[in-house]
Amino acid sequence: MTKKVRGRFAPSPTGEMHLGNAWTALLAWLYVRSNGGTMVLRIEDLDPDRSRPEYITGLMADMRWLGLDWDEGPDVGGAYTPYCQDRRRDLYQAALERLAAERLVYPCYCTRAELAASAPHIGDNIYRYAGTCRNRTDAPADRRPALRLAVPEGTIHYEDLIYGHYAQEVSRAVGDFVVRRSDGVHAYQLAVVVDDGLMNINNVVRGADLLDSTPRQLLLYRLLGLTPPTFAHVPLLCGQDGHRLSKRQRDLSLAALRRNGVKAEDITGLLAWKAGLIDRRCPVAAADLINIFALEKLPITPIIVENNCFLAE
Template sequence: MTTPRVRFAPSPTGYLHVGGARTALFNWLHARQTGGTFILRMEDTDAARNTKESRETIFRGLRWLGLAPDEGPEEGGDLGPYSQSERGEIYAAAVADLRARGVVYPCFCTRERLAELRARQEAAKERYGYDRCCLGLDADEVTRKIDAGEAHTLRLRVPEGETVIDDLVRGEVKVAHADVEDIILVRADGAPVYNFVVVIDDHHMGVSCVLRGEDHLTNTFKQVILFKALGFDVPLYGHLPLILGPKGQGKLSKRKHPEAALEHYIDRGFHPEAVVNWLALIGWSLDDKTTILSRDELVQHFSLGRISKSGARLDLDKLEHLSGHYIREMDPAALADALVPFLAKAGHIAEDPNSQQRATVEHLAAAYRERLVAFSDVVAEAVWAFQPVTDYEGKASKNLVEKPTIPALLRDYADALPDPLPDPEAHEAHARAFVEERGMGFGQLVHPLRAAWTGRPGGPPLFDCAAILGRKEAHARLLQAATWSEENLPES
């Protein structure tokens, strides 16, 4: 048996949908695991809706996820071209074949008639679908109409019987042909339609296994009928459960949910490996307890047989947990590298940071490693490291006015601030000695200090914050906070 050939076939009409990303991942995993081939094919048949940006977004998304195609528009391959817009000749030949086989018939019905038909069916609560009006035309009339140049589409003539597919995830699924309408394969302008080109391409590209969303299930029936009508081998199919919106209510859609776009996750700065791990777990599981799986482990353990059948809501909490987990596992230097673009974009540092900025970022990376869920979070969490404190948030302000002695305490500490500033550990020892001399609790010092230095109620170990600021800034902020405290102390 030859190795599987699978494909991901998005249409470049918007951004890369997470469901699409998940489909791409499953296909990629299956290919990597079996030594098969992962093909990327652009389904850009609809010239009016395709955009170049969208195409780029798809490439970028796949790259970000680390899902490199073996064959595709950018990487080439022997069975290309890999964009449908460039496969006109192949389709033209296929149309000729279709006609020669007599599996298709011309339909002269206008869009208006079709719309009326549909409206009538809807009103009468009948089954929707083409009424085969043009199938009854006699041969002479057909030639006459065609000679007269009457516009017509080409419809597949669905034979009697039923189609059964042995779905890789759902088992046997069947439909009676009476429930499948004669679909249009070629538009009146001669352009082929999706359900037609998919079949041609899957056949010519040697696709042996199609993994795609369950929303394609009804298309699959039509496509299988076409495969057979053309005398082609039918590939294996596996229909993945749909991804539902976070609150249920229908499949995740681009319109309703911003979370539908992969870009959303890229921009937020989730760890890409976490996103891969998370995506893998939407509709698939290894066993009853494993949730953390590296890319390599996924390749090793992934199996089509363990794909679940029911739709899954998008669990954003789980992604945050996973991303936090993966970030915690990074070493500070790697985390710093990941943080740089986000900090630069916020204007906190240069895109190509100087050595001092680099040192600060590395220090922040170490300090915030346990506190980040996504890379971009550092921008807001650590503003204090890049900008002066302008206000004291929530509990931080309370910590500055709790006792009338606080301004004096802050000034004393400013005076006692060692020069140069020692490393955080030694600085803490110094602070502990400071409070001991005064017979006060450590917490009484530490809370106002944190407020002074960061303006926030929480954050990394305090003396790391001081080190990140540097002595001069740390000193200045103590005095600033002392003044603020004086001005805001309750009357009494």
């Protein structure tokens, strides 16, 4: 018997929702709605220094303005409440304690500067860890440790619904990775696995920038005894400079576009055209895309959005 699709959109409230967020939200929503599934909105507000409550309110308003609804979430509740990570820290701690009981985590006292000097740089503030502290016996009194997962050897394989087969030997690609930061905040890799696993999310549609994070998460699913979802990593929406759209590009925030008179149907129409769902750019409501949505129509290369894409709207 085929399980009912449970999908989610899980934004971080660290700025105004922008066109790149809308792209991922729309595709995740269309996948769930086209399969008659349950749509979950979860707020990834783990980082207390960057997350702000007004951004949570704003992104929910923006999603509703776009025509994207949800069946479970922070404002409507559901069987797996709470739907904000800030209120789920005890669940992450329980998972961490399970890993610790099996001696799968260890304290790391390396500073960011030490990591930058000693390890290859593989991404935004991400370094392949050399295992410096794995067998360390001293504990510097002036440093608070992060906790790292002792990654076993072996290759993780998975089938992405868009990009196909993907394989990574996590121990060689990133090494032992952080599951709790030195300031006590649980790492994204741990939190997202615990949340998706305990919420019974069985399909995740998200950006292709997370393709290489997925093997780390699949490893955690296995170690924690949780069932992983299927993954569909969608191509990134990029500006004319080739870099992915971010919250720093405030003129492409939904709030700014809205203030400038751009309609929700103009945005969903542009995104649907870029996704290959319609053959020409035109205004279209999100609900009108449900019956024509198919992952197979999506391109696999990054999608360029012109800086003045709504200038003539």
